[in-house]
Amino acid sequence: MNSMVEMKGVVQRYGKVTVIDQVDLSIQKGEIFGLLGPSGAGKTTLVKLMAGILQPTEGTISLDGAALRHLAQMKNFGFMAQSDALYQELTAWENLDFFASIYSLSRKKRRKRIREVLEMVNLSSSKDQPVQTFSGGMKRRLSLAAALVHEPEMIILDEPTVGIDPVLRQSIWNELNDLKHKGVTIIVTTHVMDEAEKCDRLALLRKGKMIAMDTPEMLKEKVNVSSMEDVFLHYGGDTKWIPSM
Amino acid sequence: MDTFHVMKRILLQFRRDKRSVALMVVAPLLVLSLMWMVLDHDETNLELGAVDVPESMLEKLSSDTLVVETLSSSRAEEKLDEGTLDAVLYFENQETSLLLEGSDPNAAGAIQKELQSLRANQQISMNVEYYHGSEDLGLFDYVGPALIGFFVFFFVFIVGGVSFLRERTQGTLERLLATPIKRSEIVFGYLAGFGLFTILQSLVIASFSIYILGVFMDGSFFYVLIVTILLALAALSLGTLVSAFAENEFQMIQFIPLIIVPQVFFSGLFPIEGLGTWVQVIGQMMPLTYGAEAMRGIMLREASFAEIQLEVYILLGFTALFTTLNIFALKKHRRL
Incomplete structure (x- = not known):
């Protein structure tokens, strides 16, 4: 099987609090995988585990077929955190240039890629503006650009479209689909239901437990409802019920 | 990298x-x-006594803040006792020595600074001694x-x-x-x-x-x-x-x-x-x-x-x- 992320029996505890409880999942190469859940469900912790920032308390995670042992493996991943992790004093271009240089892209390649991603998130005209003058949506877009600048094979996006207007959100999703067709694996967390529908497969997360995982259509079909919202209410209403996966 | x-x-x-x-x-x-x-307010008048100091050197000593008075060795000591001199400059056997009154570290520091330029120009060694107190600088x-x-x-x-x-x-x-x-x-x-x-x-x-x-x-x-x-x-x-x-x-x-x-x-x-x-x-x-x-x-x-x-x-x-x-x-x- 061609899986990009493989989690087995993953448990994450902070002190006595269990944030992720026995999660098994496998994400295929080239799919858009959504993590849906209310805030506090453990979505961010789960993606940090996937990004190799966190080490699970229990269980195993393999990325692209291998456990994360060397930093070099992280070259293939891109991560967009929930907070806009940007240097406020620096311009958009300088931020991207810094992150690109960490991935040791050549100067020429860096310039080309930065231009491309700025174009993609529609920030080309603001490239020389310091980030502190940016609006919330602009910062979000720049964060996305920073996650994509080194052409990773897998990108992890934590709530990528918060604060972004519908038009731009659509164009970001178009970009994500384009990336998918290039074979890039995309992992997205969201609590927006209509965004969840755009994913190839979805995992529903609640209180650190994975309560369902399937394609959006199958999820709806299984519980015989018409919207993702209803699916979520169905599973969320009764947490004792663990579906077969 | x-x-x-x-x-x-x-x-x-x-x-x-x-x-x-x-x-x-x-x-x-x-x-x-x-x-x-x-901490470093300069004294307006620094009183310097000169004992057997050649005229040529005295000329170089005069400045806005320094008041130089030529006097005998015994008289200089008396004045140091009274506290009316801040320092005395001696010249013996081609050597200068400075005797600082020493109770006021600011004055002692200021005088040394004044004479530093003289030392640098003439390239002569100067022994610094203290009449009172320790080697306190400003x-x-x-x-x-x-x-x-x-x-x-x-x-x-x-x-x-x-x-x-x-x-x-x-x-x-x-x-x-x-x-x-x-x-x-x-x-x-x-x-x-x-x-x-x-x-x-x-x-x-x-x-x-x-x-x-x-x-x-x-x-x-x-x-x-x-x-x-x-x-x-x-x-x-x-x-x-x-x-x-x-x-x-x-x-x-x-x-x-x-x-x-x-x-x-x-x-x-x-x-x-x-x-x-x-x-x-x-x-x-x-x-x-x-x-x-x-x-x-x-x-x-x-x-x-x-x-x-x-x-x-x-x-x-x-x-x-x-x-x-x-x-x-x-x-x-x-x-x-």
Whole structure:
């Protein structure tokens, strides 16, 4: 099987609090995988585990077929955190240039890629503006650009479209689909239901437990409802019920 | 390699954040100037007695502040007893010697400074002795070296600590740790970026204190720079390390009374020789103690490198220790 992320029996505890409880999942190469859940469900912790920032308390995670042992493996991943992790004093271009240089892209390649991603998130005209003058949506877009600048094979996006207007959100999703067709694996967390529908497969997360995982259509079909919202209410209403996966 | 990129980024941020740059450079200058005004007010009239001093030399002595009076050796002694002379200059067997009244460190310092130029021009040796008291220089001359070290330490600690903390609070640390960068490369990048900046900072602060405020300086300017830069690096590595234990900028400020203020007490601004050994042991655990000691050695006693090398190595040791601990502390955020 061609899986990009493989989690087995993953448990994450902070002190006595269990944030992720026995999660098994496998994400295929080239799919858009959504993590849906209310805030506090453990979505961010789960993606940090996937990004190799966190080490699970229990269980195993393999990325692209291998456990994360060397930093070099992280070259293939891109991560967009929930907070806009940007240097406020620096311009958009300088931020991207810094992150690109960490991935040791050549100067020429860096310039080309930065231009491309700025174009993609529609920030080309603001490239020389310091980030502190940016609006919330602009910062979000720049964060996305920073996650994509080194052409990773897998990108992890934590709530990528918060604060972004519908038009731009659509164009970001178009970009994500384009990336998918290039074979890039995309992992997205969201609590927006209509965004969840755009994913190839979805995992529903609640209180650190994975309560369902399937394609959006199958999820709806299984519980015989018409919207993702209803699916979520169905599973969320009764947490004792663990579906077969 | 990535160390270089982090360093470059930090320097770029400095260029944008003019205020922090000003804090690190201008604030020490301002405070040093204020202290200089309080501690180093020049006496309007310095009374100098001259015994057997040749006319040619006397001419060179006259200045706005110096009132020179030629008198006999016995009369000079009487006047020193009365306290109506600040110093007496003797000339015997082609040698000059200066006898300072010595009860007022400010006057003693001022007279020595006045005569320093004479010494430099004539290249004659001058023995300096004290009629009263000890070899006290002006108060500011004595605390100046420690103060230069302290201000460099203090402001680098604050700015370095806060910028590393902000890396965490604004999420860029986590973002960075999601890239293949090594933990050590982040820490060394900080050392390098701030290190380059502190060369400039040390240069400005040391030259301002020495050449504009006229802090007594007998030793090598180069050594002064070396020691201030090492102090700055120790401050930076300590600041970035303790920032791991702060949740926000305000908590970083809370470290000032805990970590910075005690160091001032042990940096030689207050005499601690008479205190118990355990008090002195506390002082020996503080970087500023060594920095200030080395600074005083260089500036007041014209110390050679051999005489300050112990302090230099200890400062390097502190930096190495704090840096290692910091690289280790980052494990909390990413195991690899």
